[in-house]
Amino acid sequence: MMRRKLVVGNWKMHGSRAANATLLQGLLQSRPFGCDVAVCPPFPYLADVASTLAATDLRWGAQDCSVHTQGAYTGEVAPAMLAELGCRYVIVGHSERRTLHGESDQLVADKAKAALACGVTPIVCVGETRAQREAGQTEAVVKRQLSCAIHTLAHCASEMVVAYEPMWAIGTGLTASPEQAQAVHALLRQQLRAATPRADGMKILYGGSVKPDNAAALFAQADIDGSLVGGAALKAVDFVAICRAAG
Numbered sequence: 565m566m567r568r569k570l571v572v573g574n575w576k577m578h579g580s581r582a583a584n585a586t587l588l589q590g591l592l593q594s595r596p597f598g599c600d601v602a603v604c605p606p607f608p609y610l611a612d613v614a615s616t617l618a619a620t621d622l623r624w625g626a627q628d629c630s631v632h633t634q635g636a637y638t639g640e641v642a643p644a645m646l647a648e649l650g651c652r653y654v655i656v657g658h659s660e661r662r663t664l665h666g667e668s669d670q671l672v673a674d675k676a677k678a679a680l681a682c683g684v685t686p687i688v689c690v691g692e693t694r695a696q697r698e699a700g701q702t703e704a705v706v707k708r709q710l711s712c713a714i715h716t717l718a719h720c721a722s723e724m725v726v727a728y729e730p731m732w733a734i735g736t737g738l739t740a741s742p743e744q745a746q747a748v749h750a751l752l753r754q755q756l757r758a759a760t761p762r763a764d765g766m767k768i769l770y771g772g773s774v775k776p777d778n779a780a781a782l783f784a785q786a787d788i789d790g791s792l793v794g795g796a797a798l799k800a801v802d803f804v805a806i807c808r809a810a811g
């Protein structure tokens with residue numbers, strides 16, 4: 565099945581109003597892309613980004629959200645607030661949140677469910693550490709992570725986007741080879757097929773040191789439907805080149 569590709573820039577904790585404006589102008593000038601493109605800035609910039617990208621074909625999203633709808637949760641951001649700002653996506657369970665903030669599979673799945681309830685598409689991240697890969701546990705780890713999201717989302721599972729981000733490839737310059745990534749994507753697709761008849765229409769993104777020079781080979785794989793880009797999403801020329809490789 566031909567799935568339209570999706571390239572998402574995860575800006576992580578980078579940017580400034582001036583730098584964001586330059587980056588977004590660079591992206592806007594390079595349209596149209598032959599794929600769906602989104603950027604996920606830090607929370608304080610979402611309103612700016614939303615007004616710059618409103619009425620364009622570029623989309624935006626957040627890097628995290630709360631499981632709660634509202635209340636006494638200092639520092640948290642509710643999915644309904646993201647929806648109000650026009651966020652199409654929210655990344656949940658990024659490995660940096662799982663590791664640095666101790667987020668569990670269930671918390672990540674609950675965030676995904678809360679986002680969907682507000683009409684925001686969760687991008688659910690899964691991925692193994694280098695030690696887990698070396699111990700032959702990759703399949704078990706990613707299946708456990710995805711399984712929690714599948715069961716929690718139940719009949720809405722087909723609405724999520726999945727991102728496979730091997731932790732040893734994030735920010736390291738070590739990309740999974742297209743074959744290594746495809747092997748895991750195929751497993752994830754199989755797992756989705758067992759859960760929903762819509763699995764073939766779902767997007768599974770690859771993330772981890774995606775650059776202009778390795779993007780095309782990754783995108784050529786049968787089950788790689790785009791990417792979640794970190795470092796290379798901060799430079800317009802690089803991000804544009806990756807989007808073009810997906811189109």
Ligand code: 13P
Pocket residue numbers: 574658729733734735736737771772773774792793794795796
């Ligand atoms: P890098 O592209 O910088 O390796 O980051 C990947 C990532 O974590 C995207 O969410």
